[in-house]
Amino acid sequence: MKALRRATAAVTAAVAVLTGCSAGGNAPHAPRPGGPTGSATPGGGPSQPVRGITLPAWNTDDYERPEARTYLRQIADTGARWVVFTPTWYQDGTGRSTMHTSEETASDRSVRRIVGLAHAAGLKVMLKPHVDLMDGGDRAGIRPADRDAWFTAYERFITHYAALAEDLGVEQFAVGTELAGTSTDRGRWTKVIAAVRDTYRGPLTYAANYDEYARIRFWTSLDLIGIDAYWPLADSATTDPARLAKGWKPIVTELAAFAARQDKKILFTEAGYVSQHGTAAAPYSWTVSGRAGADEQSAAYQSLLTAFDGRPWWAGVCWWMWDDWPDSGETARRLAYTPHGKPAEEVLRDWWRE
DSSP, X not given: OHHHHHHHHHHHOOOOOOOSOOOOTTOSSOOOTTSOOSOOSTTSOOOOOEEEEEOOXXXXXXXXXXXXXXXXXXXXXXXXXXXEEOOEEEESSTTOSOOBOOTTSOOHHHHHHHHHHHHHTTOEEEEOOEEEETTOOOGGGOOOSSHHHHHHHHHHHHHHHHHHHHHHTOSEEEEEESXXXXXXXXXXXXXXXXXXXXXXXXXXXXXXETTTGGGOOOGGGSSEEEEEOOOOOOSSOOOOHHHHHHHHHHHHHHHHHHHHHHTSOEEEEXXXXXXXXXXXXXXXXXXXXXXXXXXXXXXXXXXXHHHHTTOTTEXXXXXXXXXXXXXXXXSOGGGSSOOTTSHHHHHHHHHHOO
């Protein structure tokens, strides 16, 4: 069951945060001192794109484990400046109206600890709470029978973490992740966002899946457009830079136009590739093949960073994901999303180390 949930999380999947934004016009507080700076608009002044990596949690105490400090140090050593944390609640079915904690939900105490460790390591934090399904289904399929009840419950869930983020000085916050079955409801989401702003002073985004973002109508209420960038780049396995660049070309054109229409920068709230043969053809899949493909993973990392480098409307990337916690990974490390100890980590170092 956990394997299925985590496969969903990868399509969804989260880590580090957004820059170049200010609190929205309906924010009740002044922006937090020391938070992200720069302009969130495509025409704004230059700001350093986000260099982020996600460290997810799969159990109550993951963020309290002894390995946490080591993982954060390793993340910072890549040149990353942001880390993303993903406390997760669960629903018992797509039509249900409530969500709840489980044994896989990171405890508040563990979230407090990991944020403190991240800040001590010199990393900025984006908190990106997730809602998943207990049966491992795709969270995009959540379509509650009682929408009013679901949004009431969701507002309680998300403002709980917004209050925690405010208390901990978290630098960025995501109000939702890949909830395509509800994200076309502009009115209810605008109300949720207003409640978050009543609680949290930092910049806000929503992490839309790559096939969801264009249908969303509440970007004006947020500071950045967030996209989980799992676009297929080729129809078969490849390490060819020219083929990968060709895959990105229409996507870059589409995103540039969208950023201009919305007058906001775009952050890749997630992007990632398993180290498997064929990963560029299905970046959202944990199980493209059982054949290792570390060279394909690194080529895909290189292609993304090359395609978006210097784009004034691009706010950076939060890679999915760093190492799994001991005894919790269901994908063999040599096949998993982590770039750690693989050629993809050297790609990050080449781009990010100053």
